[in-house]
Amino acid sequence: MTDHTQAERITELIRPLRVKPGSTVNLARDYDPAYKLDGLKKKDSARLLQTGIGILADYQARLAAQDTYGVLVCLQALDAAGKDGTIRHMMSGVNPQGVSVHSFKVPSPEELDHDYLWRYAQRLPARGQIGIFNRSHYEEVLVVRVHAENLERQRLPRAAKRGDVWRRRYREINDWERYLTDNGLRVVKLFLNLSREEQRVRFLRRIDLPDHNWKFSEADVRERARWDDYQAAFSDALSHTSTEWAPWYVIPADRKWFARVSAAAVLVHALMEIDPHFPHVGDERRAELAQIKQQLEAQAPEGAAADPFEQQLHDGRSPAPAQEEG
Numbered sequence: 001m002t003d004h005t006q007a008e009r010i011t012e013l014i015r016p017l018r019v020k021p022g023s024t025v026n027l028a029r030d031y032d033p034a035y036k037l038d039g040l041k042k043k044d045s046a047r048l049l050q051t052g053i054g055i056l057a058d059y060q061a062r063l064a065a066q067d068t069y070g071v072l073v074c075l076q077a078l079d080a081a082g083k084d085g086t087i088r089h090m091m092s093g094v095n096p097q098g099v100s101v102h103s104f105k106v107p108s109p110e111e112l113d114h115d116y117l118w119r120y121a122q123r124l125p126a127r128g129q130i131g132i133f134n135r136s137h138y139e140e141v142l143v144v145r146v147h148a149e150n151l152e153r154q155r156l157p158r159a160a161k162r163g164d165v166w167r168r169r170y171r172e173i174n175d176w177e178r179y180l181t182d183n184g185l186r187v188v189k190l191f192l193n194l195s196r197e198e199q200r201v202r203f204l205r206r207i208d209l210p211d212h213n214w215k216f217s218e219a220d221v222r223e224r225a226r227w228d229d230y231q232a233a234f235s236d237a238l239s240h241t242s243t244e245w246a247p248w249y250v251i252p253a254d255r256k257w258f259a260r261v262s263a264a265a266v267l268v269h270a271l272m273e274i275d276p277h278f279p280h281v282g283d284e285r286r287a288e289l290a291q292i293k294q295q296l297e298a299q300a301p302e303g304a305a306a307d308p309f310e311q312q313l314h315d316g317r318s319p320a321p322a323q324e325e326g
Helices: 003-017 042-066 083-090 137-141 148-153 165-182 196-208 210-215 218-224 227-241 256-274 283-298 308-315
Strands: 070-077 099-103 130-134 185-193 248-252
Touching: 003 248, 003 256, 042 083, 042 256, 070 083, 070 137, 070 256, 083 130, 083 185, 083 256, 137 165, 137 227, 165 185, 165 227, 185 227, 185 256, 196 210, 196 218, 227 248, 248 256
Parallel strands: 070 130, 070 185, 099 130, 185 248
Antiparallel strands: none
């Protein structure tokens, strides 16, 4: 399959999931948590995910080698939507040296002494890296909005709490993401959209299975009581912060297999649009490498191939992928 064909199929898969910039979102009306692409079946998901992971590994190697762009993945969801599993499956085939994952909990006293975006800016990926925020700066217009006491803890000046705080924060976040994008950091935003009933079932599973008890938190059930408030906050955030430079993708999360395939597809699509390349090696450098190659071949022990890698290529065998090298 050509890169062009792969890109077309990925685009077809994720198109219905993209939040059109400027649109007004109502989650209950516009996005079905149980949606899947017509004709796509669970039995095909493992193969599709492995294909996506393979493409992702290739593009990650190029991204690191080019060292010009970085990628920030913002992952938001309600409890039990599968954020950890999505990260684990999506990134299972990439070089761990090129990926960082940060989970943002309750702000520390030091973090509360800074502006609300400060702690997120400290964890941005470098050029050539993929960074994943498991809960991101969008907590500042979601959890903080649903629980107004969190806003008080931020000790903002009185003027900063006047008027429509949330619309102001949407604008500030959009401006910040535009700044990041202009400086070579691609922002990929994924919202795992879980239904209320599926969340209930997953909570029960955590209680019924002893080896899953550790996952259950009574705080999650308390947050479930604010379901409608969260749905309104998510709908508003998606409406105001899905931009041309950093659009949101609403990932249907009731089917874990489809959520993982879709999330990987969105990330692969972003990397394909960046289209990183390995640095060009000029004639002078190639001549230097040829001389070094001769020196290394001359050091081969008796009976060993002068260049085992070249021998593999000559024999038509696939050499070890670059990401497996130390």
